[in-house]
Amino acid sequence: MILYNVPISNFGAKVQVALALKGLDAEQRLPPDGYSSEKYKQIIPTGTVPAIVDGDLVLSESETILEYLEERYPLPALLPKDIAARASVRMLSRFHDLKLEPSLRTLFKHMAPSIRDPLIVSEKHAEFTRHMEMLIRFGHFRPYIAGSEITFADCGFAPTFLLATAMFRALELSFEFPKPLQIWHETLQKNVAVSGVLDNYAETVETWINFKLSQ
Ligand SMILES: N[C@@H](CCC(=O)N[C@@H](CS)C(=O)NCC(=O)O)C(=O)O
Numbered sequence: 279m280i281l282y283n284v285p286i287s288n289f290g291a292k293v294q295v296a297l298a299l300k301g302l303d304a305e306q307r308l309p310p311d312g313y314s315s316e317k318y319k320q321i322i323p324t325g326t327v328p329a330i331v332d333g334d335l336v337l338s339e340s341e342t343i344l345e346y347l348e349e350r351y352p353l354p355a356l357l358p359k360d361i362a363a364r365a366s367v368r369m370l371s372r373f374h375d376l377k378l379e380p381s382l383r384t385l386f387k388h389m390a391p392s393i394r395d396p397l398i399v400s401e402k403h404a405e406f407t408r409h410m411e412m413l414i415r416f417g418h419f420r421p422y423i424a425g426s427e428i429t430f431a432d433c434g435f436a437p438t439f440l441l442a443t444a445m446f447r448a449l450e451l452s453f454e455f456p457k458p459l460q461i462w463h464e465t466l467q468k469n470v471a472v473s474g475v476l477d478n479y480a481e482t483v484e485t486w487i488n489f490k491l492s493q
Contacts, residue, residue, distance in 0.1 A: 279304040280331040282322055284313065285482040288379070289340040290328040291437035291475060296344050296430055298471035300351050304330065341375055344430045356430040367424045370417060370431040378413065379438050381406040385445060390493035403451050406442065410456070419458035421465045428469065436466055437479050444483045448491055 281297070281304035283290035297304055309318035314325040322329040322338055329338040332350070337343055348357055357364050381402045388394045417423045424431040439459065446453035455463070467473050 281306050282309050282318070282329045282331075283327050284308060285479075286486045287327050288437040288441050288479075289375075289434070291479045292340050292434040293328045293330070293343050294475045294479075295433040295436060295472055296347055296356060298475050299356060299428065299433070299469075300347060300354060301471070302347070302351060340434070341371060344371070344433065348430065356428070356433070358425065358427060358429065363425060366418070367429045367431045370413075370424050371434055373409075373413065374431070374434040374438060378406065378409040379434070381409065382438065382442050382445065385449070389445065389448065389487065389490035391491065392493055399449055399451070403446065403449070407453075414456050414458060417458065419462055421461060423462060428466075428472075432462075432466060432472075436463075436472060436476060439463070440476060440480055441483055444480075444487055448487045 279302065281290075281293060283293070283306055309315065309322070309325075309327060311317040313327045319325040321331070322336060324338040326338050328340055328343060329336070330343055330346075331337075332346075335346070337346055344356070348355070357367055384402050385399060388399050413423075418425045420426055422428050422432050423435055439455070443453055443455070467476070
């Protein structure tokens with residue numbers, strides 16, 4: 279399997295966490311000429327990362343990739359057996375992709391002080407905080423986001439919170455990690471597969487932020 283990714287992508291890290299949890303190896307490649315390039319679109323039509331190629335299958339969209347990995351490589355399972363619990367995992371994971379993460383993504387282009395718009399920064403920080411509060415209300419955190427077992431709902435949130443913590447610190451904005459999330463984070467760190475991916479990702483994030491702050 280080939281995983282097309284760029285090291286700073288939190289959606290790429292989400293797929294890496296899922297691969298690590300399943301004990302799967304993928305050859306990691308950078309998109310030729312960068313994502314969105316014509317050359318890359320000849321391989322991955324959406325031009326986005328992350329994307330995988332597994333035999334004849336070409337797949338983009340992190341959530342679809344996780345669903346595919348779960349069906350193709352069912353063990354260890356990252357979805358619970360119970361139908362209602364599976365639905366909760368999917369809902370939480372989509373909440374990450376479609377609600378929480380996009381407020382952070384908007385801030386990527388405001389990390390460089392020279393082109394920062396303080397109004398957008400403060401709006402998106404408030405939006406992210408509201409979504410965090412929402413998550414605390416409907417997440418389970420016993421001890422994972424969706425319940426007692428690690429699931430693919432944990433895969434997206436872990437890199438995004440790491441990124442958010444570093445970005446808000448660099449922007450000198452408050453970002454309180456609520457208690458249930460602190461416990462969740464400590465539990466995840468004890469998982470060697472997850473912490474291996476997150477440690478590498480933390481280094482990439484730090485380098486990226488230092489570069490942005492110098493611009
Ligand atoms: N919904 C996508 C989002 C991935 C995403 O936004 N990737 C960015 C890089 S981090 C990208 O490929 N951007 C290029 C584009 O959207 O054309 C997923 O879950 O995989």
